[in-house]
Amino acid sequence: MSEKKRLDLEYSQLESDRMRINVGPQHPSTHGVLRLEVEIEGEIVTEVVPHLGYLHRSFEKHCEKMTYPQIIPYIDRIDYIAAMNNEWPYVMAMEKLMGIQIPEKVEFIRVIMAELNRIANHQIAVATFGLDAGAFTPFLFFFRDREYIIWILEKMSGARLLYNYFRIGGLAGDVYPGFKEDCLNIVKQVRKTNAEVMDLLIYNRIFIQRTANVGILPADVAINYACSGPVLRGSGVKYDLRKDETYSIYNRFDFDIPVGTGEVGTLGDCWDRNMVRVNEMEQSCRIIEQAIAQMPDEGDVQSAIPKRIKPPVGEVYMRAENPKGDLGFYIVSNGTDKPERVKARGTSFVNLSVIPEISKGYMFADLILILGSIDIVLGEVDR
């Protein structure tokens, strides 16, 4: 018997027990306070049970106790990485409920703010995904650039992370002098860094070997799980609310919807989802450039804000394309200045529910990558 055959025989007789281990809630790679109960057989994941609620901050209870404008700061804290985008569906829903027409300049500023924040979100997502795969340098590159974006958002709203900038019917303030030049500089910087990261991370041989063909999510499963955003688009479904259910003034801009192609692996793997985010940054840059060129200089951003916010009895469900997917708000009004019920359909909450389905049969180390490629934020999962 050759040495190899002898070893094979010995290994085949070893008994491998199934083991249940806990990942989180305090773990650097779970992107927050998620707890995963994982059953592994050797290195292979056989079952994943997510346990949520470690950041359940009773958002929906607060909505019932607060007046409509007071809710906006709590909405910032749902998805704290992309707070500008979060506020948008809420204020749109309220404007639809109250029948407010908002000035054109407000729409332009909202688009620019949302797209800037989308870039900042994707920068964190790609950076931490690289970190999960063991690449530290792109993290530093992206956070350097993100800081410049944060500075613009800070100059506009006064806060670095949680902005409370959108108002029902308008905005908290107008643009500052030099805003357009700042935005165009950012766009240049983002493109430069993305080109660098393409070589450094995305088409890196090691990175491709770790992420391609891992965590494959077929399109029909993604739709049945109601995934959205880059997770759904990574599976090749061309679904973007900015085009499919055009809101605000997105029909005036020329941009593409990047979808997964299975370029280096299978369609719908971790690499595809990550690549969609990188491509979306470029599309956001295009939208910002066009919006800056078309934006009117004159106009009062606060002219349409109603004095008293007391919507009529009724209900509305409004959603918008967040960086992570579509975030929806279901608002039920009872005619007073406080809502009867506000339900936030958290994007990450829904996207995360696909984890047990797609992580079976992969290595344990791949589970962390799959989780990173979904790009969750726990504030939105638990609310």
Added chain:
Amino acid sequence: MGLLNKLDDPYEGGGIVLGKIEDLLNWGRSKSDWYLHFGLACCAIEFMAMNASHFDFMRFGTIPRASPRQADFIMVTGTVTFKMADRIKILYEQMSEPKYVISVGSCSNCGGPYWEHGYHVLKGVDRIIPVDVYIPGCPPRPEAFQEGMMLLQEKISHQAIFNKRKKLEAELEK
């Protein structure tokens, strides 16, 4: 830098430093704090920015650890919920003495915006573990993190290690 001030060499050419061994130890302790990063919510994102290119938290001599057993202090960044509170207590108990706690952000200081109706939010992490430094803000700016870290270093460098009990008794008698 209480130690280095004594280096102006009172005994010429001797290279002798007069000082308390306690100062030396405290100087060493305060300049190499390893921390258990306990990222919970929004403040953790600001803390990531703090760790990255522009602010460089590691120049304070801090290194993030994933295990409480290797950590000198714990940084509670974000909202502490009841489901999480038990875990924080366990993690804090696993740390070896001397241990410190920095509470970052309004939520872990006092409940923050969730103080009134947050049925599932612990109103301040100091209800379960003792806190040394509070950093206010929602979320705090990176500069506030820096000041909080400096305050902790100052606290460590003034602590008594030897004859701790005697000193405490003397203080109590006063």
Added chain:
Amino acid sequence: MLANEIFEQLKAEFGEAVIEYNDKQPADSYVVVSANGLFEICHRLRDKDDFLFDYLMSLSGMDLGENVGVVYHLYSMKHKHKLVLKVAVPKSDPKVPTVETIWRTADWHEREAFDLIGVHFEGHHNLIRILCPYDWEGHPLCKDYETPEFYHGMKVSY
């Protein structure tokens, strides 16, 4: 397809299980169905070629005073149309059939509605709390919910 056309077709097929169509509101219109026929209606809505509601946008529980309600927001990826379904059951016996076998995404939404409102989804494979701790008492989003004084020895109120 518009919501009132969908309502007409459903009414013709399911009769009394489809209760009313409401479009008097300032914003969204909705269809009210009874809890008994909910599962079949949802199944038909997903699979019939005219409807093809393959995307469950949101599932929310609601406290309506004496009743508890569940609201389903449906969307079709192919036809790009939407529908709002509503069902209400008495609070004393809050039983609604589960739709998690139709849309897998409903699994966690239903657990959340059970956790926060107390709707009992019949046939759900794992109906346990999802956001609150497993030993939490009461359903916090009910209007008559009273916050407990202590949880595991920690004071809850400020």
